[in-house]
Amino acid sequence: MQRLIDNELIFGRLWPVTEPHLVERYNQALEGFGLGHVDLESFRIDMAGFSPEVAEALGDKQYLDPNGVNRRFVILTPEQIDLPVVNTAFSNTEDLLYQFFEKNQREIFALTIKDVLYGEIEDNVFEVKDIEDLLSIEQVEFRVFTASNLLGKTNELQLLIERLQKMPDAWQDDAMLNRMVELAGQTGDIRENALLPHEVVFRQSTFWTSHFGGVYIFIDEGQITVICDPSAKGFRKSRPWQVSYIASDDHERVYAFLAETGRIDPPRGSWIERSGLLAERARMLVAWLAVNDDLGADLSKFSVPWVNAWVSRHPQAAGRGTQLGLLIRIQHDVANWSNLDMRELDPSERFLVSRANPEHPDFYLVNRLISDYLPFDYMSRFVFNKPRFYRDYENWPENYRDFVVKQIRDTYLPDKKALRRRLYK
Numbered sequence: 001m002q003r004l005i006d007n008e009l010i011f012g013r014l015w016p017v018t019e020p021h022l023v024e025r026y027n028q029a030l031e032g033f034g035l036g037h038v039d040l041e042s043f044r045i046d047m048a049g050f051s052p053e054v055a056e057a058l059g060d061k062q063y064l065d066p067n068g069v070n071r072r073f074v075i076l077t078p079e080q081i082d083l084p085v086v087n088t089a090f091s092n093t094e095d096l097l098y099q100f101f102e103k104n105q106r107e108i109f110a111l112t113i114k115d116v117l118y119g120e121i122e123d124n125v126f127e128v129k130d131i132e133d134l135l136s137i138e139q140v141e142f143r144v145f146t147a148s149n150l151l152g153k154t155n156e157l158q159l160l161i162e163r164l165q166k167m168p169d170a171w172q173d174d175a176m177l178n179r180m181v182e183l184a185g186q187t188g189d190i191r192e193n194a195l196l197p198h199e200v201v202f203r204q205s206t207f208w209t210s211h212f213g214g215v216y217i218f219i220d221e222g223q224i225t226v227i228c229d230p231s232a233k234g235f236r237k238s239r240p241w242q243v244s245y246i247a248s249d250d251h252e253r254v255y256a257f258l259a260e261t262g263r264i265d266p267p268r269g270s271w272i273e274r275s276g277l278l279a280e281r282a283r284m285l286v287a288w289l290a291v292n293d294d295l296g297a298d299l300s301k302f303s304v305p306w307v308n309a310w311v312s313r314h315p316q317a318a319g320r321g322t323q324l325g326l327l328i329r330i331q332h333d334v335a336n337w338s339n340l341d342m343r344e345l346d347p348s349e350r351f352l353v354s355r356a357n358p359e360h361p362d363f364y365l366v367n368r369l370i371s372d373y374l375p376f377d378y379m380s381r382f383v384f385n386k387p388r389f390y391r392d393y394e395n396w397p398e399n400y401r402d403f404v405v406k407q408i409r410d411t412y413l414p415d416k417k418a419l420r421r422r423l424y425k
Contacts (some may be wrong), residue, residue, distance in 0.1 A: 003401065007409045010390065011052050014044035015083055022076050025116035028147035029074040032118055035063060047083040047097050049074025065089055068211060069128055073097065075117040078108045091208040091365060096121060100142050103199035115146040128211045130234030131226060135243065141201045206362050210387065216369055218362065220261060227254055227369070252347035263366045266342055267353040269334035277355055277423045281377055282327040283307050288376035289317050289324065291400045299403040323352055358425040367424060378404045379412065383420060
């Protein structure tokens with residue numbers, strides 16, 4: 001794991017908290033959660049305020065996500081909007097946080113000048129016992145607090161201002177006027193600098209969750225589709241008239257659902273030649289096969305000539321009926337911009353030559369689902385499915401770990417947007 005940290009493949013791009021007053025504010029938020037105080041002079045945080053250093057000090061990696069639902073957050077600065085979210089049970093946590101930051105920019109800026117914001121992304125579920133609990137989450141609400149009760153004081157001052165404006169004799173109430181002056185000294189002029197976040201309720205969108213080994217929930221008008229292991233609690237038991245359940249190992253039905261709803265991009269020369277995604281998958285597959293065929297495979301000189309030489313020495317790996325053979329054939333067949341009849345392929349092979357439809361709003365989530373079926377595609381897993389990538393990493397041989405880390409560090413990290421645009425869009 002240290003190799004991932006050193007190369008910024010985990011806990012990268014986190015925001016450093018080094019100023020004593022910010023460290024103290026963070027501790028105030030922890031105390032607000034009932035977690036006590038950590039004796040750290042500095043640490044790093046993500047968009048939600050999660051800190052790997054604080055987690056280690058508390059001895060609890062889930063200190064901001066204790067039940068995998070109703071995620072907690074700590075906001076020290078509006079700059080957190082540009083940070084990633086790590087260690088989350090729901091794939092849309094980052095999107096919900098981004099919406100909250102974006103819709104309440106002025107308020108967050110004003111509040112964090114003087115205080116820390118903390119709270120929970122709250123829904124109507126406090127514990128996930130079965131799939132029905134996940135399906136019942138239709139919207140979430142950001143319940144926000146401040147350490148010095150700045151929000152409460154702002155709300156009190158707003159009510160007093162309204163009273164002064166609407167009640168003819170209110171200006172004669174010296175106690176009320178003195179209280180308004182006292183509150184204004186703490187909150188500032190709330191007529192010019194709004195302090196109360198005005199958008200705190202957001203609709204729940206399509207998402208993945210780590211519960212029950214991983215569950216995908218796709219939401220369409222009038223229909224919900226659940227894709228997961230059929231052993232998950234509540235599978236095929238809730239709202240059969242509204243919810244369609246698909247076992248994750250039913251490749252044919254999963255692919256058909258994605259195709260019928262316009263969520264997947266089947267193999268076409270128009271994107272295969274331009275993106276180079278299948279060629280990239282073929283190279284990653286060769287590295288995977290080489291390591292599994294020979295645990296001592298030297299990947300230090302990995303390149304296109306190295307790949308070609310390995311395939312020449314192992315022709316059976318690219319033969320008919322193999323994944324590598326299919327990738328090579330598809331690239332050749334679509335060179336004339338023709339389309340492939342997917343019915344010719346075994347259902348388990350269809351994800352190999354497809355990608356998510358970049359025009360669909362569920363683009364990221366579908367690429368995540370596709371990566372579940374392609375264990376050798378470390379790039380897609382790292383880009384769209386980091387929890388699965390980190391789990392894979394723990395079981396890889398040392399030489400393959402080193403190879404993958406270097407490949408991602410050198411080809412993806414320098415310009416993430418460019419690689420995502422080239423391969424997946």
